[in-house]
Amino acid sequence: MSDSLSEHVQYLLHTYARQTSSVTYMLCDRHDASRVALYYENDSGEEKCYTYGDLSRWSRQFAYVLQTYGVEKGDRVSVLLPKGPELLISVLAIWRLGAIHVPLFTAFGPQAISYRIHHSGSQLVITDSINRHKLDQIHEAFMQHIQMITVTSHEDSLVRKDISFWDTLKNANAISEDINVSSDDLFILLYTSGTTGQPKGVEVPIKALAAFAGYMRLGLDVREDDMFWNMADPGWAYGLYYGLIGPMLLGQSLLMYNGKFSVKNTYRILQTYHVTNFTAAPTVYRSLRSEGVPEGFNKKMSLRVLSSAGEPLNPELSSWAKKNFGLPIHDQYGQTELGMIINNHHHPLFSNIYKLGSMGQSMPGFRAVILDSKEKELPPGKDGQLAIDIKHSPLFWFPGYYNDEKRTSEQLTLDKRYYLTGDTCRQDKDGFFYFAGRSDDMITSSGYKISPFEVESALIKHESIAEAAVVGTPDETRGEIVKAFIVLQSNVSASDALKRDISQFVKRNLSAHEYPREIEFVDELPKTSSGKTKRFQLRHDKSPMT
Numbered sequence: 001m002s003d004s005l006s007e008h009v010q011y012l013l014h015t016y017a018r019q020t021s022s023v024t025y026m027l028c029d030r031h032d033a034s035r036v037a038l039y040y041e042n043d044s045g046e047e048k049c050y051t052y053g054d055l056s057r058w059s060r061q062f063a064y065v066l067q068t069y070g071v072e073k074g075d076r077v078s079v080l081l082p083k084g085p086e087l088l089i090s091v092l093a094i095w096r097l098g099a100i101h102v103p104l105f106t107a108f109g110p111q112a113i114s115y116r117i118h119h120s121g122s123q124l125v126i127t128d129s130i131n132r133h134k135l136d137q138i139h140e141a142f143m144q145h146i147q148m149i150t151v152t153s154h155e156d157s158l159v160r161k162d163i164s165f166w167d168t169l170k171n172a173n174a175i176s177e178d179i180n181v182s183s184d185d186l187f188i189l190l191y192t193s194g195t196t197g198q199p200k201g202v203e204v205p206i207k208a209l210a211a212f213a214g215y216m217r218l219g220l221d222v223r224e225d226d227m228f229w230n231m232a233d234p235g236w237a238y239g240l241y242y243g244l245i246g247p248m249l250l251g252q253s254l255l256m257y258n259g260k261f262s263v264k265n266t267y268r269i270l271q272t273y274h275v276t277n278f279t280a281a282p283t284v285y286r287s288l289r290s291e292g293v294p295e296g297f298n299k300k301m302s303l304r305v306l307s308s309a310g311e312p313l314n315p316e317l318s319s320w321a322k323k324n325f326g327l328p329i330h331d332q333y334g335q336t337e338l339g340m341i342i343n344n345h346h347h348p349l350f351s352n353i354y355k356l357g358s359m360g361q362s363m364p365g366f367r368a369v370i371l372d373s374k375e376k377e378l379p380p381g382k383d384g385q386l387a388i389d390i391k392h393s394p395l396f397w398f399p400g401y402y403n404d405e406k407r408t409s410e411q412l413t414l415d416k417r418y419y420l421t422g423d424t425c426r427q428d429k430d431g432f433f434y435f436a437g438r439s440d441d442m443i444t445s446s447g448y449k450i451s452p453f454e455v456e457s458a459l460i461k462h463e464s465i466a467e468a469a470v471v472g473t474p475d476e477t478r479g480e481i482v483k484a485f486i487v488l489q490s491n492v493s494a495s496d497a498l499k500r501d502i503s504q505f506v507k508r509n510l511s512a513h514e515y516p517r518e519i520e521f522v523d524e525l526p527k528t529s530s531g532k533t534k535r536f537q538l539r540h541d542k543s544p545m546t
Contacts, residue, residue, distance in 0.1 A: 016210035022178035023095035031251035043259030059092035060174035073098030080104040098179035105235030107512035110137040183207035193451030201402030221346035237336040279307035281447030310447025365395030443472035458510040484516035
């Protein structure tokens with residue numbers, strides 16, 4: 001690492017990984033109050049912008065509301081809101097009180113929501129009228145002790161006992177001072193899927209801000225005059241860390257569109273807002289390529305930087321972008337537990353070094369290595385497990401999973417020297433890493449990490465299903481899709497109608513992005529002698545046990 005990059009890492013540690021007055025001060029209060037913090041659009045055609053001053057004032061008032069309802073430092077508050085001003089106001093208010101934000105993705109169904117609220121110990125949920133009905137489907141005995149603050153429009157009626165977000169906010173006083181916090185205090189508890197067991201609660205301490213800011217500057221090269229757009233949803237790590245927190249750390253303007261994805265709309269937003277710095281999952285770029293670039297778009301666009309994260313980027317996509325936009329797409333790699341750690345960096349300090357098909361090089365502040373099965377570092381050219389050398393990674397911040405020492409210990413070597421990513425990779429002699437595959441059964445679809453265990457748990461609640469196993473299968477647009485192998489109850493007959501019913505059942509109860517898009521009925525599932533399902537066999541066999 002060059003002297004300039006080492007100095008930058010030290011600056012990040014000094015600025016973000018030390019005692020601070022509050023997270024909200026770092027993200028909001030210290031910036032120019034007149035600068036636009038949020039450009040917002042929804043699919044109804046509503047367009048608004050909000051300044052840092054607006055967010056500062058409203059979040060102080062909403063912090064007072066939360067305080068009135070008993071929220072204190074260290075408390076967990078679950079937020080089930082779409083992209084928009086209410087989401088920003090909510091999280092900034094939570095962090096003013098030293099409380100912990102528990103993100104709930106709006107595509108989640110009652111099963112996924114219930115687990116996260118219960119496991120995190122949240123006593124208060126902030127939601128809107130569109131998502132409110134999902135909470136009504138959670139067991140009443142559990143929810144009766146949960147306070148609800150709901151965002152409603154003029155046409156919506158408030159559910160009995162709920163607190164109105166805007167009515168309460170507008171009539172509230174403003175807190176005068178934020179609660180003091182330290183760099184090791186948590187400010188996010190974000191749940192990520194695992195291949196076995198329920199989702200894991202990733203504890204995110206305030207010192208992670210140093211790594212987040214580092215990626216924004218070095219990985220994405222976000223500059224003062226950039227119009228930055230990260231399409232990822234803030235219910236997930238990439239969207240939360242780098243679509244919401246990252247831009248605000250730098251005092252940038254956020255761009256949020258709350259509506260269904262479409263290629264036409266994506267091109268329109270890129271052009272209308274003169275987006276210069278754009279990042280999205282490979283699925284987005286595949287869709288753009290599939291429908292083609294509008295005639296004359298290149299002459300109207302302002303794009304300077306293109307980045308991709310969430311799943312491996314197909315090299316041909318980057319070549320397509322270079323041909324059509326004059327820019328390659330830089331592939332970048334990270335995890336919920338780490339943030340972004342390996343990048344084809346855009347910052348000029350890296351002299352625009354880029355290798356097609358590579359994940360990139362270690363981000364300054366992290367030392368990535370390849371380990372063999374005995375946890376020994378491998379030389380260039382050898383496949384092994386990607387790991388982070390904690391001892392030589394000053395920006396490493398992962399403290400563990402919430403109330404889960406067992407699974408925390410599975411991510412760290414016995415001597416706690418290395419964090420194990422679970423991904424098989426190799427490194428070349430120039431320090432560039434190449435993805436080879438997952439060393440577990442996780443499914444990556446449209447940039448979302450999907451746990452086969454969670455989907456299987458949802459499937460077997462269907463009255464027609466005796467057993468189920470789930471794997472990822474290749475898909476040209478989404479990278480992978482969820483495929484379910486199902487053993488039916490003895491008195492049930494297979495049919496296409498039943499397949500549709502099963503898919504919709506999972507979509508309603510678990511999540512709109514995790515339901516099986518392919519279903520195959522089988523007589524039995526392949527299993528080991530100890531009774532575990534052989535998912536690897538299901539991935540490779542066309543018809544395992546039909």
